[in-house]
Every structure is written in C-alpha cells, then in structure tokens.
Amino acid sequence: MPPLTPATPAIPVTPAVPTPPAIRTSGLTRSFPATSGTVEAVRGIDLTVTRGEILGFLGPNGAGKTTTLRMLTTLLAPTGGSATVAGCELAHDPEGVRRKIGYVAQSGGVDPHVTVWEELTTQARLYRLSRAEAAARTRELAAELDLGDLLERKCAALSGGQRRRLDIAMGLAHRPEILFLDEPTTGLDPGSRADLWELVRRLRSERGMTVFLTTHYLDEAEALADRLVIVDKGRIVAQGTAEALKSAYGGSPGATLQDAFIAATGHGAETDTSDASAAATPIAV
Numbered sequence: 001m002p003p004l005t006p007a008t009p010a011i012p013v014t015p016a017v018p019t020p021p022a023i024r025t026s027g028l029t030r031s032f033p034a035t036s037g038t039v040e041a042v043r044g045i046d047l048t049v050t051r052g053e054i055l056g057f058l059g060p061n062g063a064g065k066t067t068t069l070r071m072l073t074t075l076l077a078p079t080g081g082s083a084t085v086a087g088c089e090l091a092h093d094p095e096g097v098r099r100k101i102g103y104v105a106q107s108g109g110v111d112p113h114v115t116v117w118e119e120l121t122t123q124a125r126l127y128r129l130s131r132a133e134a135a136a137r138t139r140e141l142a143a144e145l146d147l148g149d150l151l152e153r154k155c156a157a158l159s160g161g162q163r164r165r166l167d168i169a170m171g172l173a174h175r176p177e178i179l180f181l182d183e184p185t186t187g188l189d190p191g192s193r194a195d196l197w198e199l200v201r202r203l204r205s206e207r208g209m210t211v212f213l214t215t216h217y218l219d220e221a222e223a224l225a226d227r228l229v230i231v232d233k234g235r236i237v238a239q240g241t242a243e244a245l246k247s248a249y250g251g252s253p254g255a256t257l258q259d260a261f262i263a264a265t266g267h268g269a270e271t272d273t274s275d276a277s278a279a280a281t282p283i284a285v
C-alpha cells in the first residue's frame with residue numbers, strides 16, 4: 001500500500017505547553033500535639049490555583065486557613081501531603097518558594113521607629129539589591145502603592161490604610177510571582193478597604209500576579225476573588241465562583257454568599273469550628 005500523503009504540506013506545529021499552576025497541593029496536612037491529644041488543623045487539602053488567579057480562602061474561626069497559608073509560605077512544615085508553589089516543591093526547595101512569593105501577614109511587620117523610605121530600602125537590600133538598586137526599587141514601589149508623599153514619615157505615624165499599603169509594598173520588593181495576603185483589610189475603614197481592593201485588582205491586571213487571600217469578609221471575597229475555597233474543620237467543603245456557590249447552596253434566586261457559606265459550613269463566618277470533629281462532604285461548583 002502506498003504511503004499516505006497529507007493533503008496539505010506539513011506545517012511544523014509547536015505543541016501548546018500547558019502553564020503549570022501557581023499552587024498545587026495534594027493531601028496537605030498539619031496536626032499539632034496538644035495536651036488533650038492531637039489537633040488536626042489541616043486534614044488533606046487538595047487545591048490548584050492557576051496563574052493570575054485571585055483566590056479567596058474562607059472559613060470560620062479555627063477552620064485551618066492560617067495554618068494552610070503558613071505551610072504554603074514555608075513558615076510551617078506540613079505533617080503530611082505535598083505542595084508545589086511557583087514551580088518549587090515546598091518540601092525540597094523552600095528557598096525557591098521564598099524567592100518567588102510575597103507574604104503579607106495579618107499583623108504586618110514594619111518597624112514603627114523608622115521612616116517608610118528606610119523600611120522599603122532595607123527590605124530591598126535584604127534581597128541583595130545594591131544601594132542604588134534598592135533606592136530605585138523603593139521609588140518604584142512608592143509610586144505604585146501611592147506612598148510617594150509618605151517616604152519621610154515614620155511608620156508609626158501612618159494611618160491603617162497607609163500602613164497596609166506599606167506592608168504590601170514590602171511584600172512586593174523582590175517582584176514575587178504570588179502574593180499571599182492574610183486578612184488584608186481587617187481594621188480598615190470602608191474607603192481604605194476599597195483602595196486596597198483596587199490595588200489588588202491592579203496587581204493582577206498589570207502584572208499578572210497570582211493572589212492567595214484569606215478573609216473573614218464575605219463581601220471582600222465576592223468583590224475581589226475569581227474563585228472561592230471554603231474550608232471547615234481543616235477540609236475544603238466547597239469551592240467555585242461566588243455566583244456558582246450562591247446558586248448551588250443558597251437555595252433561592254436571591255441567595256447571598258452568606259447564605260451559601262452557612263449552608264456549606266453549617267454556621268456563620270465568625271463561629272469557631274476548631275474543636276468540632278465531624279467532617280463535611282466537599283462539593284465543587
């Protein structure tokens with residue numbers, strides 16, 4: 001039989017290379033020894049966050065949000081499972097993870113006694129930038145985060161919103177690929193919250209930044225996040241867009257995210273679930 005001839009000349013095709021996710025976890029687990037036994041803070045989280053996604057990580061008090069965040073940012077070793085963050089394996093290359101992520105803790109981390117300029121240049125120098133590079137990076141960050149008029153001010157004299165912008169600038173000093181924000185707007189007034197939301201949106205649209213955000217504010221999660229993951233008692237109990245969660249859980253056309261949250265977890269956003277032992281069934285929508 002003659003060989004088959006293609007009807008059209010063969011054009012070399014470059015196969016599409018799938019973009020690896022920003023974060024992937026498999027069975028991520030953390031337990032803590034306690035006097036009364038073991039606290040199972042995180043019980044096998046399987047999660048994928050795509051690059052450029054803003055992910056809202058929600059759950060009642062004690063659900064395991066901070067423990068998960070601390071594992072993903074290398075601050076706490078998992079007791080089980082695995083995770084890849086920004087292409088680096090958490091267990092084998094924590095240094096690589098740290099180079100590629102920015103972490104803004106709930107309590108911030110700035111020194112109240114130094115100026116904004118000193119704080120930012122010191123942070124940039126920690127990432128081995130020369131003095132001149134650190135100064136240039138500080139100017140860049142100040143412009144981007146609207147801190148230009150505050151550079152000579154002592155950190156202690158900043159308002160809550162200004163302090164939060166500085167915290168984020170510090171987290172961005174080394175141009176990370178993924179930004180972890182732990183409760184970024186707790187304690188801010190509505191105007192400062194709206195400014196911060198705008199900033200997070202800009203980081204994603206202008207830099208393609210992946211943002212992993214924990215929050216207690218359901219309106220914040222709904223306004224900012226592309227996708228929500230709800231955890232309870234250390235497990236993922238629901239995930240999807242806010243709209244999908246509302247229609248899957250809300251039970252009526254006018255259902256709110258609060259309705260969906262209560263239906264998925266069995267309680268309100270501020271209830272402490274850490275001592276409960278029953279596990280909910282995970283539902284993805």
Ligand SMILES: Nc1ncnc2c1ncn2[C@@H]1O[C@H](COP(=O)(O)OP(=O)(O)OP(=O)(O)O)[C@@H](O)[C@H]1O
Pocket residue numbers: 032033034039040041059060061062063064065066067068274275
């Ligand atoms: N170092 C620790 N030692 C013992 N138990 C801990 C430790 N850290 C966290 N836990 C427990 O693990 C569980 C999950 O805590 P975690 O802080 O991750 O919850 P969370 O969802 O962040 O809660 P919150 O919204 O209140 O901050 C809780 O029962 C908590 O008491």
